[in-house]
Amino acid sequence: MSTDNQKYSLYNQKLFIRKYAAENGMVIVKTYQDEGKSGLTVSGRQGLQNLIEDVTQHKLNVEAILVYDVSRFGRFQDPDESGFYDFLLKKSGIPVIYCAEPVSKDNPEMSSLYLVIQRHAAAAYSKNLSEKVFAGQKNLIKRGYRQGGVAGFGLRRSLVDENNNSKGILSSGQRKSLQSDRVILTKGSESEVSIINYIYSEFVNNKKNENDIAVELNKSPQYNKYDFKWTKGRVHQILTNEKYIGNNVFNKTSFKLKKKHVKNPESSWVRKDNAFESLVSKEIFYKAREIILNRSNKFSDSELLDNLKLLLAQKGLLSGIIIDEDKICPSSCVYRNRFGGLLNAYKLVGYTPKRDYQYLKINNYLRSIYYNESQKIINAISLHGGWCEDSGFDNIIKVNDEFYLSITISKCKTLSSGNRRWRIRFSNQNICDINLIIRMNSDNYSALDFYIFPSIDCLTSDTLLKDINSANLELYRFNSLELFYSIISRKSIKDNLWNYQNMTLY
Known part of the structure; x- marks a missing residue:
């Protein structure tokens, strides 16, 4: 059970299974349950894992396994996975009986087809539910509410009620307790906010890059007092995240239906501008963005390759370090992103590294x-x-x-x-x-x-x-x-x- 849905509450499932057992002259000897767990994957479902282990290792002396219905066995997105676990149990000589499913033993072919259809239906239900949940999250984002994730340096998660009245700051790890409550982002400590503004000022006004700013922050006793080290990546994240100008952006990455994390294109992002109080001015934020974009966009493909040819003629060879140290060429990551890798860029300018890169x-x-x-x-x-x-x-x-x-x-x-x-x-x-x-x-x-x-x-x-x-x-x-x-x-x-x-x- 992954929700408190009345139909699928553990209590109601137990009552139904007990009734089925009594009507069919069965005695229940052991019960397995996974409370509050998703049926999308076997991972985390210790009850189902223990059941499979006990049956396949012959730790139980039983004649059948009773399950409320196919969806309670699992809503695996690949229906074959559900069939695989079902097969493991049957292979051990113990059939799985779905008490609430009209499966007939007299017509095994039709019963098998019915179970396949139900497994697909169970998977489809989760997919449809995921889409509905995502639609609800989009609605909350557009209303200015935060959907999960840490606040980030310089920000705090603030709890508000249904009328947007503040209920206090949530500490790390704390969650809201009422379904009607919502979370918004607010300013953190003054010292953190001052560091955010210092980073933007050094980057935009003093033309320092992310790495130089990180080095200065780590050297400064005033700024280097946190339980982490400042890095180029941490500074870059602060310079590029719209939450520092109060924008609420969601769905940059997704992990739907327990599948692997994916990065979504900007067209798929969900946003609400001016949702929170900004930490820096929009003017300096967009100047920083323009500088970052210009580092890669100010050159056409042909100009990038011309600069690379000139560098090759000067140095006699190419590498990521040589490109990064050159004052004319943009960084090596620009060539990687624009041409799908440095080796492809080398090939376009007629350079073949002495080292065999087939191993890549x-x-x-x-x-x-x-x-x-x-x-x-x-x-x-x-x-x-x-x-x-x-x-x-x-x-x-x-x-x-x-x-x-x-x-x-x-x-x-x-x-x-x-x-x-x-x-x-x-x-x-x-x-x-x-x-x-x-x-x-x-x-x-x-x-x-x-x-x-x-x-x-x-x-x-x-x-x-x-x-x-x-x-x-x-x-x-x-x-x-x-x-x-x-x-x-x-x-x-x-x-x-x-x-x-x-x-x-x-």
Whole structure:
């Protein structure tokens, strides 16, 4: 349950399921619930995860699983995900019964089709609800209310009632308690506001760049008294955020339906100008914006390339540092943004770096396939009776609630001699228990084999593999992961006891 909707309250679901069980001669032996959790993903739904674990590991002696309806099992945006978890439970010999769904056992084909339709309907409901919520957020933004997020340096979140009467300042982490209350932004301390104005004055009037301003702020005892260091990026953010002139801007990025964060085009932003009291004048803000825009927009493509050709003739080579230090050329990031990367800009002026940059394309490809390769391993673990959950660490998953598994793709580097090398870095060995290495082929587009290192055996943080390795390294090499999956698969204590009793000792 993710809301207090009366129909789907936990109490009403329990009553309905109990009634169904009584009418069908069933006894409920255990209940799993996820209160206040979204059904869009299995992540965070400890109840569902525990249910799948207990059933697939045969920790429960039951004949069926009762769920109120398909939507309570999950509103997964990919209906196949819901079917996958359903299949895992059925594979263990325990069917899932949706008590409020008119599913007939006499016609399994039609029942399966009906469930597919209901799974799609459950997913569509969440999508429609997301759109309605977003429409409500847009309305509140246009009325001048803040929608989530920290206030930012120099600003505070102020709570107001439905009549816009102030109810005080919200401290960090505090949330409104009444649905009718709203949040607006107000000025912070005088010292913070003075720093904001100092940044704009130095940038616009004294022509200093963001990095120089950050250095000065860090040197000044008056300004360097916070629990952070001033950086070029922090200063740039202050110079470009419209909230400092009182504008309320929303939907710059989005994270709809628990999918990945995306940056939205400016045409998709939702805004309300003059929503809050400004910290700096609009005049100086737009002068700062003009300076920033002119750094990249004052040159046409041909002018940018002409300047780059001139720089190449003077220096004999090009690099990001050389471009940034030149007084005529704009920064290297301008060339990256305008031409889709420095290498593309180099190509347009006829410059080929001595260094082979093909590795950049390979690295980008390997990063792009990492998620799919990891997901294959996670799905295979599930099919072998295991389960995985997010560990909270990058590239590490928790398996069977017992150990942490690190998954790494090792790129193949072919030397001029034709010999191949693979470098493995065990950067997470203090966190994880097992390191699974996918060693790539010469083309780096397919897997060659696999290495599985327990962290206790990782004596160094950096290992170099060759085509032919020492015997102690070959002990960890496998042509497939079938043995790995069989090792982590679960067996009942009863089966293990039978095997123990029938062992022959030599």
